[in-house]
Amino acid sequence: MTQDGFAVVPESIGQPQHLVVVAAAIVQQGRLLVVSKKAAPEVFYLPGGKPDPGEGPMEALARELDEELGVRPLHPRFLADVEALAALERVPMKMTVFHTSISQVPRPASELADLRWISGGEPDVRLAPAVQDQVLPLLRQNGLLA
Numbered sequence: 068m069t070q071d072g073f074a075v076v077p078e079s080i081g082q083p084q085h086l087v088v089v090a091a092a093i094v095q096q097g098r099l100l101v102v103s104k105k106a107a108p109e110v111f112y113l114p115g116g117k118p119d120p121g122e123g124p125m126e127a128l129a130r131e132l133d134e135e136l137g138v139r140p141l142h143p144r145f146l147a148d149v150e151a152l153a154a155l156e157r158v159p160m161k162m163t164v165f166h167t168s169i170s171q172v173p174r175p176a177s178e179l180a181d182l183r184w185i186s187g188g189e190p191d192v193r194l195a196p197a198v199q200d201q202v203l204p205l206l207r208q209n210g211l212l213a
């Protein structure tokens with residue numbers, strides 16, 4: 068109850084549950100790094116994942132990049148918040164994307180099935196909807212990808 072006598076309603080009540088995801092847009096030599104996981108090897112998306120409880124976006128980004136690729140983000144900058152259907156869970160997802168450089172050459176961890184550097188037009192790479200429809204156009208609009 069607030070001082071005004073109103074009950075405090077948790078934000079989640081009455082709203083759809085969103086999956087929260089943090090991800091990295093890493094571009095080198097005009098190509099975007101995408102990964103696929105062993106759980107769904109046919110779908111590629113940005114390295115990243117769900118923040119642990121109490122973890123901030125940058126902390127989550129650094130942990131996920133370390134776990135998945137053995138790299139550290141260098142000079143990460145907020146690119147966009149995008150909303151789409153999550154590629155694996157198929158529920159609404161809010162994904163915060165940071166454009167970042169990385170500290171080393173990425174080495175895929177065992178949870179990954181594949182790692183590709185893409186220009187965006189590869190016919191054999193099926194991208195998650197958020198990446199195909201939102202992240203690639205944003206990177207192009209910002210001159211970060213041809």
Ligand SMILES: Nc1nc2c([nH]c(=O)n2[C@H]2C[C@H](O)[C@@H](COP(=O)(O)OP(=O)(O)OP(=O)(O)O)O2)c(=O)[nH]1
Pocket residue numbers: 086088089090112113114115116117118151152153154155156157160162195196197198
């Ligand atoms: N990392 C990432 N996830 C994405 C993207 N696009 C997209 O739909 N997703 C979806 C895929 C999954 O449904 C969800 C992220 O799940 P994940 O399995 O990568 O997350 P995680 O590393 O925290 O995995 P876990 O703890 O559940 O094992 O978000 C994207 O570009 N990057």
